[in-house]
Amino acid sequence: MNFNSELMKKLSDCFSPSGREKNMREMIINEIKTYTDEIKVDALGNVIARKKGNGKKILFSAHMDQIGLIITHVDDKGILRFSNVGGIDPKNLAGLRMVFGNGLEGVVCSEEIKDGEKIAMSSLFIDVASTSKEFVRNNFKAGDMCIFKTEYYETENCVICRAADDRTGCYILIEALKNQPATDNDVYYVFSVQEEVGPIGAKTAGYRINPDLAIALDVTATGDSEDGIKMDVKLGEGAAVKLMDKSLITHPQIKDLLTQLAVENNIKYQYEVLEFGGTDAGAIHLLREGVPSGVISIPTRNLHSSGEIFSKSDVLECIKLVQEVAAK
Amino acid sequence: MFLKELTELSGVSGYEYEVRNYIKSKLDEIGCEYKVDKLGNVIAHNKGKKNKKIMLAAHMDEVGLIVSHIDSNGFIKFQPVGGVDQRILNSKSVLIGENKIPGVIGSKAIHLMSAKERGKSIPIDKLYIDIGTYSKKETEELVSIGDYVVFKSSYVEFGEGLIKAKALDDRAGCSVLLDLLSMKLDVDFYGVFTVMEEVGSRGAQVAAYGLEPDYAIVLEGTVCVHMPGVKENSMVTLIGRGAALSLMDSSTVYDIDEVRKVENIAEKYGISYQFRTSTSGGNDAGAIHKTKEGSKAVAISLPCRYIHSPVSVASKNDYDNVVRLIKAVISENQKGE
Amino acid sequence: MLKEFLFEACSNQFVSGFEYINGYMLKKYFEPYTDSSEKDKIGSYIFKQNGTSDKKIMLAAHIDEIGLMVTKILEDGFLSFTSVGGINPASLVAQDVIIYGKEKIFGVIGIKPPHVIPKNERSKALKIKDLYIDTGYSKEKLENLVSIGDVATIKRDPVSLQGSVISSKALDDKACVAVMLETAKELNKISHKSNIFYAATAQEETGCRGSSAASYKISPDIGIVLDVGFGMTPDMPPETACLGNGPVIAFGGRLNLKLTKKFIEVCHTYNYSIQCEAIPSDTGTDAESVQINREGVPCILLSIPLRYMHTSVETIDVKDVETTGRAIARFINELDNSDWGELLCF
Secondary structure (H helix, E strand, C coil): CCCCHHHHHHHHHCCCECCCCHHHHHHHHHHHHHHCCEEEECCCCCEEEEECCCCCEEEEEEECCECEEEEEEECCCCEEEEEEECCCCHHHCCCCEEEECCCCEEEEEECCCCCCCCCCHHHEEEECCCCCHHHHHHHCCCCCEEEECCCCEECCCEEEECCHHHHHHHHHHHHHHHHCCCCCCEEEEEEECCCCCCCCHHHHHHHHHCCCEEEEEEEECCCCCCCCCCCCCCCCCCEEEEEEECCEECCHHHHHHHHHHHHHCCCCEEEEECCCCCCHHHHHCCCCCCCCEEEEEEEEECCCCCCEEEEHHHHHHHHHHHHHHHHC | CCHHHHHCCCCECCCCHHHHHHHHHHHHHHCCEEEECCCCCEEEEECCECCCCEEEEEECCECEEEEEEECCCCCEEEEEECCCCHHHCCCEEEEECCCCEEEEEECCCHHHCCHHHHCCCCCHHHCEEECCCCCHHHHHHHCCCCCEEEECCCCEEECCCEEEECCHHHHHHHHHHHHHHHCCCCECEEEEEECCCCCCCHHHHHHHHHHCCCEEEEEEEEEECCCCCCCHHHCCCCCCCCEEECCECCCCECCHHHHHHHHHHHHHHCCCEEECCCCCCCCHHHHHHCCCCCCEEEEEEEEEECCCCCCEEEEHHHHHHHHHHHHHHHHHHHHCC | CHHHHHHHHHHCCCECCCHHHHHHHHHHHHHHHCCEEEECCCCCEEEEECCCCCCEEEEEEECCECEEEEEEECHHHEEEEEEECCCCHHHHCCEEEEEECCCEEEEEEECCCHHHCCHHHHCCCCCHHHCEEECCCCHHHHHHHCCCCCEEEECCCCEECCCCEEEECCHHHHHHHHHHHHHHHHHHHCCCCCEEEEEEECCCCCCCHHHHHHHHHHCCCEEEEEEEEEECCCCCCCCCECCCCCCEEEECCCCCHHHHHHHHHHHHHCCCCCEEEECCCCCCCCHHHHHCCCCCCCEEEEEEEEECCCCCCEEEEHHHHHHHHHHHHHHHHHHHCCCHHHHHCC
8 A cells, every 4th residue: 555645635735624624525525436335415514425334333533624714804904803713823823824715825914022922813914915905805704714825745754734634534534445445334434524623523423323433533743852742652653542632531442442453453553642632532422322432543743733744654554444443 | 672571580590480481471472382391491483484494592591690608797609600700790789589689799998998909800709799687697588599699780772772781692682582483474493592501502402402403593692892992803793783693603613605695695685784703702503503413503693782791782773683684594594495 | 338338439440431440349339229230331330220100310420530541651660641530730749559550550659859959949839741650660561561541540548537537539429429329228218209320420520421421321301410519628718518517409500490499398308407509600510411411401419528629538428428318319209209290390
């Protein structure tokens, strides 16, 4: 199995902030439609793809949305005020180029910030570079969203791109679907909306499916930098099997299942305990009578920034593990 | 418009009895079918032409106070129910419990305050309600721990078409909903008067669970900072600019296609509207749109200055626009795509 | 028997998410009084007493406790860890701990001695990331015994203080599981028409998770949620409840007022002492998820006063446990003889 750079680039380049996942939805449906028995789009916009079977009902979930900014006010001078969509720290924003759904761009500028003063979202604005009132009025409205403008870049074994959170997860599910693991299980591949502001989509999709077990595919942090986060996940050391984060304590059966499948099939894996954050699995495992759930994580550096870094081989290991779970 | 009667009733979260009884009696008068669910939501059904299941939600409860302790001299200590700004509490007249025992919130005379104390707002745990008793025993005969406290504030129309009242959030929504139900429109919708919104949209979630709507419209009183010294982009909403549409808040990213549809309907019918230019705050839409398999939701609000205080202010003109807009939105939605 | 149950349950571990390891202990105590039992998909234990009507009453008390989880194995046999549930790092310093790895491993949490620390640093509060468990093993040996994700608790033997007051780790919320045990025992003696479900819920400390699934499964008509509340000490505000004065019933925006008043009435009738408190909004208990289960469940919330919450010296009066358990049995008995339509209507 080789890393499909073309697909990954296409996914990362797609415009899909939370609540505006239309492009991503269309792209994914287009990629997978010949490999599934059924595709549904629900009220909130989740893509629910199914490979029918008579065995266990398994739900895999990766989220289509990404963090971004939402415009709250537009003035005639081409100054746009905004709020964050998902977890973005205002101190990392000033100077960044942003791109809108219509392809137009702007740059994040800041009001004068005095020394030692904290940068708040309210002291930042986007300048869309126009002196024409008409142009501004016709192209930008309150409610529009924008995302980081970042070029996809890769080396022999790693990738820098925007929205590796969670395009890597989407990539893994698409590739796993294409490989068509032989199974009698009833497998649902959910491409969820609004994880970054929730999770919201996974909750409604999970309710509809009511699975026997659920696995989310999402990124996790690494402990690679010297004085950074104290955790044992390393880039390039394989698929991370999550044991706990703020939204989930992995069900013991799922921990054992993932560990056993990785060991039996020579899949490189590592355990993960994340002291912050959550995933789709956090919402899914509490649905109805409860759903035994876990997460296969993609180790990623520089999370929630305009340039997230992950290892191609880790992603490939994750695909193998997903296929084994689907077939088990 | 039922605002005068509705805002003068007491209905702190979890104790919506007065409001519920009033609404029930109005629904009986109108001749509208309704039921009351296990948490106390009133669910009215307006039958008519139907394309999808529409749920309108307005919450009956208001922010207020709850008695937490009676001290040895008979003074009453309290805690806020819902978001109450401690700065609005000083020197207020209040009513306590089912028997509406009158009381006042007093504080230390400014003459006796140190310079440091004068420079700060008084925290809630330093404030007390005085009902004019002389002992713990005397107070305990009239007031118990757990009694709810509301502000005493009457409904007043003033200025050019403005209203002042307590609890405009969200008796305004309740009033709009009653207006719509009394019109006996030939469109199908459920009018849900929810409980416990101010303590976390408890009622709305279970109501949506039972109803499973395709489309929900939340009617709210919303923040308005239309005041001197505030930049327009920070005002959130403006008084007199019409119904406020939500784009995103802390609990919901509103379906943009549905929001744009509402916008188009407003344009088509010549109804004034504005966008809520803040993403903070939340309402019943958060709970409703993600219940069970999920639904589309929009929020249409009446701008209220000094919201959550006894002197909330709104415009009658905005109110009319909210009623007209919601009426148009449900009619258009029941027409079919 | 209550004390025996509490001592046994508290000296073992029930860290959130790992309740199943010692779940057999619950069965041992509850099965004599109940008709059936099961473990649900999140890990809660549900015991049922069959009734003669179709009414369902759910009691909920969480069986899980706060704990520690290993995040990294370091050189010289040290372990980095994070908390499972909310822990004050100050309460961890200079404690014995047990790590539940391949076997039970003893460790201690020590800190740098004051001699080598600048004066201004001594007054600062410690954070969990500044603390390590010292196991005394070499890294190589330790890696065979402990893995990332293993949990640990403070090692603490429960102690009897004066009278019926006891102190231990994890009395939050074993005290209330003991209340359920007392209620089950009482209801075994006096008759009941309703079906009674005792849910020892999992993962409350990490966000009321177990009670969500358990209440969905049971789908009760009424919920009685039990948790511990703050007990009076010299540094607490005057409205704090006192140990030994009986259960504390909560009034608040999320709770059912009629049922709450009914419970107080029953306590007065049968001479059980009771205390009241106001919880305006979020109760931080299983009531959060039980109340909004499905189409809604009217709930009351009772607490047992407890001193030094979320430390290893949590302190309660067993008398309060007994009173509460019996009062609930009487309450259920009274409910069975009341008109539910009237009681639950608005």
